Amino acid sequence: MNQLLVSPTDFIATDRVRISDRRLQHLNQIHKASVGQSLRAGCLNGLQGEATILAIDQQAAELQLNLHSQPPAKLPLTLILALPRPKMLRRTLQTIASMGVNTLVLINSYRVEKSFWQTPFLQPDAINAELILGLEQARDTVLPEVILAKRFKPFVEDELPALAVNTRGIIAHPGDYPECPRALTEPVTLAIGPEGGWIPYEVDLLAQAGLQPVQIGERILRVETAVPALLARLF
Amino acid sequence: MNQLLVSPTDFIATDRVRISDRRLQHLNQIHKASVGQSLRAGCLNGLQGEATILAIDQQAAELQLNLHSQPPAKLPLTLILALPRPKMLRRTLQTIASMGVNTLVLINSYRVEKSFWQTPFLQPDAINAELILGLEQARDTVLPEVILAKRFKPFVEDELPALAVNTRGIIAHPGDYPECPRALTEPVTLAIGPEGGWIPYEVDLLAQAGLQPVQIGERILRVETAVPALLARLF
Numbered sequence: 396m397n398q399l400l401v402s403p404t405d406f407i408a409t410d411r412v413r414i415s416d417r418r419l420q421h422l423n424q425i426h427k428a429s430v431g432q433s434l435r436a437g438c439l440n441g442l443q444g445e446a447t448i449l450a451i452d453q454q455a456a457e458l459q460l461n462l463h464s465q466p467p468a469k470l471p472l473t474l475i476l477a478l479p480r481p482k483m484l485r486r487t488l489q490t491i492a493s494m495g496v497n498t499l500v501l502i503n504s505y506r507v508e509k510s511f512w513q514t515p516f517l518q519p520d521a522i523n524a525e526l527i528l529g530l531e532q533a534r535d536t537v538l539p540e541v542i543l544a545k546r547f548k549p550f551v552e553d554e555l556p557a558l559a560v561n562t563r564g565i566i567a568h569p570g571d572y573p574e575c576p577r578a579l580t581e582p583v584t585l586a587i588g589p590e591g592g593w594i595p596y597e598v599d600l601l602a603q604a605g606l607q608p609v610q611i612g613e614r615i616l617r618v619e620t621a622v623p624a625l626l627a628r629l630f
Numbered sequence: 631m632n633q634l635l636v637s638p639t640d641f642i643a644t645d646r647v648r649i650s651d652r653r654l655q656h657l658n659q660i661h662k663a664s665v666g667q668s669l670r671a672g673c674l675n676g677l678q679g680e681a682t683i684l685a686i687d688q689q690a691a692e693l694q695l696n697l698h699s700q701p702p703a704k705l706p707l708t709l710i711l712a713l714p715r716p717k718m719l720r721r722t723l724q725t726i727a728s729m730g731v732n733t734l735v736l737i738n739s740y741r742v743e744k745s746f747w748q749t750p751f752l753q754p755d756a757i758n759a760e761l762i763l764g765l766e767q768a769r770d771t772v773l774p775e776v777i778l779a780k781r782f783k784p785f786v787e788d789e790l791p792a793l794a795v796n797t798r799g800i801i802a803h804p805g806d807y808p809e810c811p812r813a814l815t816e817p818v819t820l821a822i823g824p825e826g827g828w829i830p831y832e833v834d835l836l837a838q839a840g841l842q843p844v845q846i847g848e849r850i851l852r853v854e855t856a857v858p859a860l861l862a863r864l865f
Binding site: 397467486489490493494495532533534535577578611612613614615616617619620621623624625626627628 | 702813847851856858
């Protein structure tokens with residue numbers, strides 16, 4: 396927890412919060428926090444700055460906030476990600492938030508197991524919990540927008556063209572394609588497939604929506620490795 | 631398991647192996663493998679190609695090998711990594727092998743908890759087990775060299791200069807430093823610090839050994855995210 400992230404429901408006055416959940420445990424156990432101590436803080440989807448501990452015990456902590464700075468800029472990126480298996484989903488959500496992805500679309504694909512859509516980790520609160528861990532890690536405050544696209548074809552045909560308009564559209568796909576570009580400054584729409592990759596029909600539909608296949612070499616990476624690798628290369 | 635990786639002890643003839651461990655389970659349960667089926671295979675630290683199943687049941691499988699191709703090229707990289715906590719170590723070892731790191735130095739740092747050096751996951755067999763998972767994932771066969779440097783100063787003063795000679799030396803470190811370079815083709819020695827970063831004394835010693843600090847932006851990434859991000863940016 397490189398930053399204490401507070402949300403509107405934590406406030407007990409304009410500039411004061413009271414917390415009593417895992418963040419309190421972290422302050423007590425990891426930070427060994429005591430009254431008067433100051434730490435980095437941010438308000439969810441808002442400013443960041445410092446918080447000073449006014450009172451703390453095993454039940455709750457009260458902190459005075461001094462928030463004055465904008466969070467770091469987001470990547471101008473819409474990431475279209477074939478839904479990973481639940482365990483990988485959780486870590487990947489953290490990575491996506493910590494690297495500053497603006498919009499995430501979790502999408503179905505022929506090679507996504509149907510059961511993955513049943514995981515409780517796709518509940519909005521569960522998604523937000525992982526994203527918040529990523530924001531705390533990276534000292535950001537702004538949640539990425541998350542869209543669940545349980546049906547591939549309607550999303551790619553009806554919604555993706557509008558999302559991808561005026562962006563550089565890229566499909567990460569192994570094969571005889573151009574190399575993935577580097578150090579882009581323009582907005583990007585990036586599609587990353589499931590284990591085993593997109594099927595040709597899916598690549599075709601994504602291409603019709605304006606995305607072009609690129610490759611990043613012959614090594615096959617797990618999604619949790621491919622995501623940071625592609626983002627670091629693109630921006 | 632994108633590739634079946636066999637080792638010299640699996641051979642029962644020049645071009646034939648017998649396996650009976652987790653790889654057999656994987657063949658039975660995930661691949662639903664049957665006699666006559668062919669799959670990608672490689673020999674540890676050797677060639678890669680295909681294996682054809684000659685016999686398979688719940689106890690063992692026998693496969694005929696046809697190995698003819700060189701594995702993918704390694705990254706010309708010596709990665710000096712402050713020892714991560716055990717859980718993160720395991721995943722990071724997989725990532726390092728799958729991305730093709732040539733040499734890994736796990737090193738102590740002021741901010742590495744002493745207990746991390748006691749983990750059973752640092753036993754040579756345990757390290758190799760994780761590296762092999764990474765090689766299977768990426769369809770590589772060649773284990774990275776792994777060096778354990780339990781004492782920072784003697785390693786950096788006495789051994790690092792020889793390792794880093796004729797390479798581009800880089801320290802990933804937050805702060806007012808030049809941007810991390812991109813798309814290098816020369817050999818690189820890259821040092822990545824622990825949670826909380828290198829201390830100034832450590833940065834100084836690394837600099838004396840020929841490494842220069844660079845930064846990759848204000849977001850603080852977990853080591854398992856920073857490693858693929860830095861590697862994808864550098865090469």
